[in-house]
Amino acid sequence: MSRDIQVEKVSMVFYGRGEPVIALEKVDMHVPAGQFASIIGPSGCGKSTLLRLVADIARPQAGTITLGGDTPRAARHAHSLGFVFQAPTLLPWRSVRQNIELPLDVVGRGSAKRSARSSAELIDLVGLSGFADALPHQLSGGMQQRVAIARALILTPDILLLDEPFGALDEITRQRMNLELLRIWSESGTSALLVTHSIAEAVFMSDRIYVMSARPGRITSIVDVPLERPRRLDMMRSSAFFDCVNRVRDGLFGHQPSEAVAGEPVEAY
Amino acid sequence: MASTTSLAIFRTSWRPVLTGLILITLLEAAKRVHWLPVFIPAPSEVVWEIWKTPRLVTANLAPTAWKAAAGYGIAATVAIAAASIAVSLRALYGPIYNISVMINSVPIIATAPLLALWLGTGTQVQIAIAALASQFPMLVGTMQGLQAADQRQRELMHVLSASRSQTLRYLLIPSALPYLFAGLKIAAPSAVLGAITAEWAGADQGVGAMMLYALFSYDTPKVWLSVVLTCVLAGAGFGIWAAIERLAVYWRHDVELAD
Numbered sequence: 006m007s008r009d010i011q012v013e014k015v016s017m018v019f020y021g022r023g024e025p026v027i028a029l030e031k032v033d034m035h036v037p038a039g040q041f042a043s044i045i046g047p048s049g050c051g052k053s054t055l056l057r058l059v060a061d062i063a064r065p066q067a068g069t070i071t072l073g074g075d076t077p078r079a080a081r082h083a084h085s086l087g088f089v090f091q092a093p094t095l096l097p098w099r100s101v102r103q104n105i106e107l108p109l110d111v112v113g114r115g116s117a118k119r120s121a122r123s124s125a126e127l128i129d130l131v132g133l134s135g136f137a138d139a140l141p142h143q144l145s146g147g148m149q150q151r152v153a154i155a156r157a158l159i160l161t162p163d164i165l166l167l168d169e170p171f172g173a174l175d176e177i178t179r180q181r182m183n184l185e186l187l188r189i190w191s192e193s194g195t196s197a198l199l200v201t202h203s204i205a206e207a208v209f210m211s212d213r214i215y216v217m218s219a220r221p222g223r224i225t226s227i228v229d230v231p232l233e234r235p236r237r238l239d240m241m242r243s244s245a246f247f248d249c250v251n252r253v254r255d256g257l258f259g260h261q262p263s264e265a266v267a268g269e270p271v272e273a274y
Numbered sequence: 275m276a277s278t279t280s281l282a283i284f285r286t287s288w289r290p291v292l293t294g295l296i297l298i299t300l301l302e303a304a305k306r307v308h309w310l311p312v313f314i315p316a317p318s319e320v321v322w323e324i325w326k327t328p329r330l331v332t333a334n335l336a337p338t339a340w341k342a343a344a345g346y347g348i349a350a351t352v353a354i355a356a357a358s359i360a361v362s363l364r365a366l367y368g369p370i371y372n373i374s375v376m377i378n379s380v381p382i383i384a385t386a387p388l389l390a391l392w393l394g395t396g397t398q399v400q401i402a403i404a405a406l407a408s409q410f411p412m413l414v415g416t417m418q419g420l421q422a423a424d425q426r427q428r429e430l431m432h433v434l435s436a437s438r439s440q441t442l443r444y445l446l447i448p449s450a451l452p453y454l455f456a457g458l459k460i461a462a463p464s465a466v467l468g469a470i471t472a473e474w475a476g477a478d479q480g481v482g483a484m485m486l487y488a489l490f491s492y493d494t495p496k497v498w499l500s501v502v503l504t505c506v507l508a509g510a511g512f513g514i515w516a517a518i519e520r521l522a523v524y525w526r527h528d529v530e531l532a533d
C-alpha cells in the first residue's frame with residue numbers, strides 16, 4: 006500500500022529570543038501515492054521543518070497534513086513512516102543487522118505489520134553483505150547511511166521521508182547512493198519525500214520538485230520532471246535534464262545572474 | 275582465546291608494572307644507604323610484616339572488604355533508583371541532586387565518630403558510612419547517563435512510535451551505561467575509604483582499626499602495610515568494574531575499520 010501526502014495551508018512560527026521566525030507560511034503540497042517528490046531551498050527555508058511536520062515529530066500551528074487520509078500521528082502509530090535523518094543516527098551498541106531490525110523490535114516480531122523483506126535481504130539490497138555483524142563505528146559514513154536507509158525500509162513504509170540523507174557524503178558515493186535509493190524505491194512502491202540542497206540530485210530523483218524560499222518559508226515554484234523511469238546516469242546529459250535544472254535554479258535565484266546571491270550557496274552539481 | 279587475552283593484559287600492563295618495580299627497588303636501595311628518615315620503612319620491612327603475621331592481613335582485610343562492599347551495594351541501589359526517579363520526574367531532579375551533593379560534602383572524618391557515638395560502633399554504622407561516602411558519583415553517573423541519548427536518537431524512537439518502556443530499553447539504558455560505569459568505578463575506592471574512616475571511630479577489626487593501632491604504637495611498617503592494603507582494596511573495586519565495563523560497553527573499545 007502507498008499513501009499520498011497532502012499538505013494544506015500549513016504555517017509554523019518559531020518564537021525565540023528575538024523576532025518571531027516564520028518557518029513556514031501557508032505551504033500547500035501534494036505528493037500522489039507512489040511518487041517521488043523533492044523539496045529544495047536555501048538553509049532556513051523550513052524544508053526540514055516541513056518534513057518533520059509530515060513525520061509528526063512536530064505539529065503545525067495552522068493548516069492540515071493528511072497522509073493517505075490519516076493524520077500524521079495515526080500514520081506514525083500505524084508504523085507507516087520511514088524516516089532517514091541527515092546523520093545516520095544508528096545505535097552504536099547494535100550491529101548492522103540489529104540496527105536494521107530495530108523497527109521490528111518496536112513493532113513486536115509476531116505482529117501483523119510484517120516486513121516484505123528480511124533484514125538479510127535488505128543488507129544485500131543496500132550493498133552491505135558481509136557486514137551484518139559489524140558495529141556502526143566500524144563502518145564508513147556512507148555505509149552507516151545505507152544502514153539507516155535499510156532500517157527505514159524494513160517495515161515497508163507507505164511513505165519514505167528523507168532529510169538530506171546524503172548531504173555528508175562525497176559526490177561519487179552520493180551518486181551511487183542516489184541510484185541505489187531509486188532502485189529500492191521503485192521496487193517498494195512507497196511515496197517518497199526528499200529534502201535536499203542539490204539541484205542535480207532533486208532533478209535526478211524526483212517526479213516533482215517544490216522550490217522554497219526563506220524568511221518566510223514558502224513554496225515559490227513547482228517543477229515537474231518529465232524524465233522517464235527508471236532513471237539512468239546518462240539522462241543527466243540530456244537537454245530535458247538541463248531544462249529542469251535551469252527551471253529549479255530560476256525558482257531559487259530568479260532570472261538574475263547568479264554569481265552574487267547572498268546567503269548560503271546551493272550546490273548546482 | 276585465553277592466550278590472546280593474557281597477551282593483551284601483558285601488553286597494556288607491562289609498563290606500569292615495570293615502573294612500580296623500579297620505584298620499589300629505588301626505595302629499597304635508598305633506605306639501605308640511609309637516605310630516608312625513620313618514618314619511611316623499606317619495602318622489604320612492609321613485606322616482612324605480612325610474612326611474620328599473615329593473620330594480620332587476612333583478619334583485617336576481609337571485614338573491611340565486606341563492609342565496603344555492602345555499603346557500596348546499598349549506595350548503588352539507592353543512587354541508581356533515586357537518579358532514575360530524578361530523571362523521570364523533573365520536579366524531584368533538583369531536590370535529589372542537592373541532597374546527594376550535601377551528603378557528599380559532609381566531612382566523613384568528623385561525622386564518623388559522631389555517628390558512632392549516637393548509633394554505637396556496630397558494623398551497621400560502618401556500612402552506612404561506606405554507603406554515604408560512595409553514593410555521589412553513582413547518582414551523577416546515572417543522572418547524566420539517562421540523559422545522554424541525543425535528540426535525533428529520541429526522534430528516531432518517536433517516529434518508530436516506540437513506547438516509553440521501549441525507548442528506555444532500546445535507547446536510554448544502553449546509552450546510560452558508559453556514564454553509569456564511570457560512576458561505579460569512581461565510587462568503589464570511595465566506599466573503601468569510607469569503611470576505613472568509619473573503622474577509626476571504633477572497630478576492633480579491619481584495615482582502619484589496624485591502621486589506627488599501628489599509628490598509636492609508632493609501628494611504621496604496619497602503618498604502611500595498612501596503606502598498601504587500602505590501595506589493594508580500592509584498586510580491586512575499581513578494577514572489577516573496569517573489567518565488567520570492557521565487556522558491557524563493548525562498542526566503545528573496538529578499533530576503527532576503514533571502508
